[in-house]
Amino acid sequence: MSKLTDAEITGFLEGLIGWSRQGDQIRKTYKLATFPAALAFVMHVGFLAEAAGHHPDIDIRYNKVTLGLTTHDAGGLTAKDFDLAAAADEVMG
Numbered sequence: 001m002s003k004l005t006d007a008e009i010t011g012f013l014e015g016l017i018g019w020s021r022q023g024d025q026i027r028k029t030y031k032l033a034t035f036p037a038a039l040a041f042v043m044h045v046g047f048l049a050e051a052a053g054h055h056p057d058i059d060i061r062y063n064k065v066t067l068g069l070t071t072h073d074a075g076g077l078t079a080k081d082f083d084l085a086a087a088a089d090e091v092m093g
Helices: 006-014 035-052 079-092
Strands: 020-022 025-031 057-061 064-069
Touching: 006 020, 025 079, 035 057, 035 064, 035 079, 064 079
Parallel strands: none
Antiparallel strands: 020 025, 025 064, 057 064
């Protein structure tokens, strides 16, 4: 999968709510009601990531989960990152 241009990244980000670019990564922090809800969200995203063969960086802080996405083998952001970002957002409804 090829690395996206800056213009393509900007376009993809416009279609997502709450995601921001930080260098060669996009990131979003989700706030859930409880710690168990945060863990359940991480599990759900984990299954989506495994099915896609694309795994995010995940940081859990009590009821807040931060996802970081980049495509390491492409050396930056690809459509895979934005696909998984959209799928994670769908989990939250």
